[in-house]
Amino acid sequence: MEESRKIILIVAILVIFIGALFIFENFASTGSMNKAGISIHVNGEEKVILTHEDFKNMKSVSFVDNEEGKTQKGPYLINALSLKGFNNDYFKKNNIQGITVKSSLMNEETYLPLAKVSDKDEYIILAITGRGTRKLVGKNIPRAQWVKDITSIELVSRKPVNQKAGKYIIAIYLNGGPLKNLSMTELESLKAISFNATARRGIREQKGPLLKDVIAMAGIEKCSRIEVFGRESSYTIGWKKLSTSSAILDFTNSGEVKLTAPDGFFPNGYNDWVKDVYKINVDK
Numbered sequence: 001m002e003e004s005r006k007i008i009l010i011v012a013i014l015v016i017f018i019g020a021l022f023i024f025e026n027f028a029s030t031g032s033m034n035k036a037g038i039s040i041h042v043n044g045e046e047k048v049i050l051t052h053e054d055f056k057n058m059k060s061v062s063f064v065d066n067e068e069g070k071t072q073k074g075p076y077l078i079n080a081l082s083l084k085g086f087n088n089d090y091f092k093k094n095n096i097q098g099i100t101v102k103s104s105l106m107n108e109e110t111y112l113p114l115a116k117v118s119d120k121d122e123y124i125i126l127a128i129t130g131r132g133t134r135k136l137v138g139k140n141i142p143r144a145q146w147v148k149d150i151t152s153i154e155l156v157s158r159k160p161v162n163q164k165a166g167k168y169i170i171a172i173y174l175n176g177g178p179l180k181n182l183s184m185t186e187l188e189s190l191k192a193i194s195f196n197a198t199a200r201r202g203i204r205e206q207k208g209p210l211l212k213d214v215i216a217m218a219g220i221e222k223c224s225r226i227e228v229f230g231r232e233s234s235y236t237i238g239w240k241k242l243s244t245s246s247a248i249l250d251f252t253n254s255g256e257v258k259l260t261a262p263d264g265f266f267p268n269g270y271n272d273w274v275k276d277v278y279k280i281n282v283d284k
Helices: 002-029 032-036 052-056 077-083 088-093 114-118 184-189 211-217 239-243
Strands: 038-042 045-050 061-064 071-074 098-103 108-113 125-128 134-137 152-156 169-174 177-183 192-199 202-209 225-229 234-238 248-250 258-260 279-283
Touching: 052 077, 071 134, 077 098, 077 114, 077 125, 077 152, 098 114, 108 114, 169 211, 177 184, 202 211, 211 225, 211 239, 211 248, 211 279, 225 239, 234 239
Parallel strands: 038 152, 169 279
Antiparallel strands: 038 045, 061 071, 071 125, 098 108, 098 152, 125 134, 169 177, 192 202, 202 248, 225 234, 225 279, 248 258
16 A cells, blocks of 8 residues: 555656646747747847748748758748848848847857858758747857747847857858858967058058968868858959968957958958958868
């Protein structure tokens, strides 16, 4: 009889535990995302809500992530924004430079340059979770920087001050395919050189690692050419010119990472500089 009571007690405890777990999961899945949707802000001002019904009207894409080999599926983030009227014309008119995706539930956030979000080869998507919420994922975004249970998306014309805290990612591609992601922390570990160059507002100091050292960090010692992609432009450099030049990735001015070089390197001077660098493709 005593043994039966023990069994009943154990079963009761298990039932209570499972019930509590179900309540927690149900709360998580019906949190801010399910009840109110994802709020979209522009420079701190809430503009509109991205609802579940909106997601039903969007086409999903998928990719297999490199770290765990799992399939991630959902609509492009850029398409979700476009559905609510935030398109290229809006971005240009309001000088939008990047997008910060946040989760107040998980205390997570990630900033991405607009050019990276707009590049569909990056597969920046709003994937659905097992709980029915949405998460920010990307083919070249490390899992540690994915944002689960998204509650808000903010379009910003200025970069957040914490961008340099190891969160800024530059994707290195080899012959068009992903090779390695470099964080700001890794870039800062490389030897930096400095020089003065003519910028839009006069002579300015430029400081950062040599571009050839950056690709060497990704394991590439020699190539035929590289193309550097930024927010609004890209620039291609042949290996002969690159290997004998002082072209650098500067990140001392306004917190952005840009391709720059001493006067005389670029045919059109600072107009050829590549701002907000997010990807470098190396052709062997």
